[in-house]
Amino acid sequence: DSGVTQTPKHLITATGQRVTLRCSPRSGDLSVYWYQQSLDQGLQFLIQYYNGEERAKGNILERFSAQQFPDLHSELNLSSLELGDSALYFCASSVDITGSGNTIYFGEGSWLTVV
Amino acid sequence: AQSVTQLDSHVSVSEGTPVLLRCNYSSSYSPSLFWYVQHPNKGLQLLLKYTSAATLVKGINGFEAEFKKSETSFHLTKPSAHMSDAAEYFCVVSDPWGTYKYIFGTGTRLKVLA
Numbered sequence: 001d002s003g004v005t006q007t008p009k010h011l012i013t014a015t016g017q018r019v020t021l022r023c024s025p026r027s028g029d030l031s032v033y034w035y036q037q038s039l040d041q042g043l044q045f046l047i048q049y050y051n052g053e054e055r056a057k058g059n060i061l062e063r064f065s066a067q068q069f070p071d072l073h074s075e076l077n078l079s080s081l082e083l084g085d086s087a088l089y090f091c092a093s094s095v096d097i098t099g100s101g102n103t104i105y106f107g108e109g110s111w112l113t114v115v
Numbered sequence: 116a117q118s119v120t121q122l123d124s125h126v127s128v129s130e131g132t133p134v135l136l137r138c139n140y141s142s143s144y145s146p147s148l149f150w151y152v153q154h155p156n157k158g159l160q161l162l163l164k165y166t167s168a169a170t171l172v173k174g175i176n177g178f179e180a181e182f183k184k185s186e187t188s189f190h191l192t193k194p195s196a197h198m199s200d201a202a203e204y205f206c207v208v209s210d211p212w213g214t215y216k217y218i219f220g221t222g223t224r225l226k227v228l229a
Contacts, residue, residue, distance in 0.1 A: 002158065033217075043205070043219050058215060090158060094216075101147040101166035101209065104217050106158040 003027065004107035006091050012113045018079040021110045025072055025093030031055075032074040033094075033104065034066055038087040049074055050096075081114045088112075117142050117210040121220035129228045134178075134193040136223045138206030141187065147209040148189045149217075150180055154202045162204075165189060176200070201227045 003026035034046040045058035049068035122137040163174025206220040
């Protein structure tokens with residue numbers, strides 16, 4: 001158990017809908033990262049938050065947004081969903097922002113299926 | 116900029132034989148390197164990490180990796196494969212000054228044959 005908690009574990013929704021994925025980082029970790037993993041794209045970095053502030057943006061679509069709350073949990077909002085958004089979405093956390101030598105811990109992921 | 120290359124997308128070994136998963140990195144400074152394992156439908160789990168201490172790093176489940184600066188490599192090895200080792204393995208380099216703090220390789224899928 002990595003200590004990173006993600007909900008829901010599985011989600012099936014229709015095209016055009018909106019969903020919210022939730023993540024609680026490990027106790028004491030201030031950085032939260034979101035990744036998308038699909039068969040054709042592999043593991044893609046979406047966005048990073050540190051202590052409530054957005055710090056880095058990767059290949060995140062404009063239809064997607066995220067935030068980190070004062071209690072450090074984070075939410076990834078996916079809207080106007082398309083079939084191609086079906087993927088495994090991972091949340092990860094690390095103790096600080098730098099990434100230097102600090103381990104990044106992954107949750108079990110949220111499986112999103114868009115039908 | 117940091118980068119990491121996993122040289123094999125698929126590796127097949129027989130149970131009980133050695134495992135070698137290859138990773139090369141590019142870094143303009145002394146990097147931190149990691150290996151993660153992902154079993155089917157699971158999250159990524161840390162196997163081991165290198166952070167400029169001993170060049171031979173021992174991890175969980177009998178895996179180890181050796182940091183070779185001259186070859187810019189960080190290959191993952193295990194003396195004897197077990198069926199439960201079948202999974203996808205990711206080599207990762209940290210990039211403290213880059214936008215993406217952790218750069219992931221494209222993964223190597225390990226198949227273990229009975």
